[in-house]
Amino acid sequence: MLPWLAVLAALGLPAGGVSSWDKTQIKQLSQGLQHLYGNISRLIERGKLGPADFFTTVSRKDWGAEGAGCSSQLPKPLEVLVIHHVPGLECHNRMVCSQRLRDLQAYHIHENSGCDVAYNMLVGEDGRVYEGVGWNVQGSHTQGYNNISLGIAFFGTKEGHSPGPAALSSMKGLVSYAVQKGHLSSRYTQPLLVKSENCLVPPQKAKPKKVCPHIISRSAWGAREAHCPQLTLPAKYVLILHTAGRTCNKPFLVGQDGGAYEGVGWKVQGSHTAGYNDIALGISFMGTFTGTPPNSAALEAAQDLIQCAVAKGHLTPNYL
Template identity: 25%
Template sequence: MAIVRVFTVIFLVIATVSQSRMAVADCDAVPIEKWGGSPLNRSKDLEKPVRIAVIQHTVTPECTADAECEEAVRKIREMQTKHGFDDIAQSFVIGGNGKVYEGAGWKVGAHTLRWNDKSVSISFIGDFRDKLPTPQALKAAQDFLACSVNNKNLDEKYHLVGHLQLSATLSPGATLQSHIETWPHWLSDISGIDRLLTLYLRWSVYFTKFDWCELKCIMILVFFIALGLVQWSRVEAECDVVSKKKWDGLNPIHVEYLPRPVDLVIIQHSVTAGCSTDAACEELVRNIQDYHMDQLKFWDIGMSFMVGGNGKVYEGSGWLRVGAHTYGYNRRSIGISFLGNYNNDEPKPEQLEAVKNLIKCGVEKGHLSPDYHLVGHKQLISTESPGRKLYREIRTWPHFLEDASSITTGS
């Protein structure tokens, strides 16, 4: 019987070790020992199943052949360790050959500040601001995500986000970001999750001082209930903005993403007829988009947001995308346009309140910096916008910057 017990223990140990390695092998990832020549120098495990997958790009030369891709990953590892990282920062890296390379794997990596211990990253080798990875690479990423769900490493209800949604970066590149927004599990607004995760982590650290298991369990339960409510309540998450889909807008021809949080808000007017009903405002916004895209050859409607005389805010290029509202400043600002001409007309109280609420919500959601600057359009370029009467009003608002000469362009 003693011999049987010994063999049983040995079998269980072997099975456990094999299972941990098969978690990678089952998803066709090339182990780090195979491409890197040495074991991973990271020891802290991610808590599984992981709930967030972050898509990135490496901004290094692309690769298509196996030997070329292995060399590319080795160079990434060498560069990161030379710069003080314990080991390779990304969880997994994908080459143009369609192969997934194990990096930090299901250990805590160093790919996204504040999110490393609660997310897994998938980084495409190359620069994808203006083009997509190879079809093989895109398929490998989707297959890997599906396999990771089957292996219980990734939660079946995981959230997929681009790197730029969590950090001030252009990764994974505008073209790749637009593509992953069509994938299952993509999450457009991470701000609610960010706040709740932060709250949960702070509470859990506090309560580890006590041996109150029941209280911890209740806290975790409340956290996930609240997380569900955040996802269910989309009106609050969207800052009461009428979406482009709702006003029947066209999709952009091309997109470029803003670094976040944005620290400059520009107030404008559209110098068109005003509108006071939902139907009239939606038609006006559609007409503006048609003019911008058909006549001016813009990628999309130029303004970030527009506000009608009905007191509703309409989505333009939105919080995340670069607009075309203020030449020289589009890549660092949000442009909010009042529909109408406010050289002679007074803006309506409901319009003013709607824009104030939009800006407040933008700060709360992390789209705007808490110490943002607010300026009138004419302070930056040669124009009468936002009109004499609207300009007089915004000069009384918090964060208004009287001298805009210190604001640098962002092209």
């Protein structure tokens, strides 16, 4: 078994926390974690690691779940993976995370008229994996995808923050385990990505085309003055959303005409995704796409924007 504390010690994490770290130390930790993820993935592929070697699972019984009320079965293997981030349930140990999860289940059942907690599996900020409705039962996490996808959610993160290293490591191991055990296809995709690309594995080679598409500026579409904080660049993540029929404050908006409309711009924080606004670029399709994807022109424009962001240094080449 690989204790998480041993991993952190090997990477040089001080016992007192990270408040005194400089940028060099943070970069070294990030590189160390990437190396760790790669090693774990290779060992999993070779069948030398089981689930207990890279994450700890807390069963429904152990976190105190109410009786399961969902019964619709999922096919195997699933072709689609959906990863959510549930804000506002801060926890850092098993006892508190279990209570937060019981609260979430009660909310989904009693307030949202669901049959159970909405997700198949959940990853706590404590680094543990909590069983939701399980691998084989249909969740209610994403309208239009529940019957064809595996839904996994991060929870327990402090409001305004992204998941920590322990949670990220467990998520990586959990997805690899799902593929290894046949719950998820090795060629799985995530919704609204061009040409079935896997957003956890960024393209190794940029498409041979012009660096950036034509972007319709704020002044051209008549934007009002913005008062938003600066974004930390280069961003580590790209969040792809849709406006569901409303105009939203996203860094970039993509229309069905294939046009890219400047939102708050490359260097300014949007308000698109709690916990990621300071480290992620947000690209939003204008319209509602819960059942069908945007058209090819819009999808192509979004992919061009991502490649443009990498080329201009606004987005790291190994983005998620």
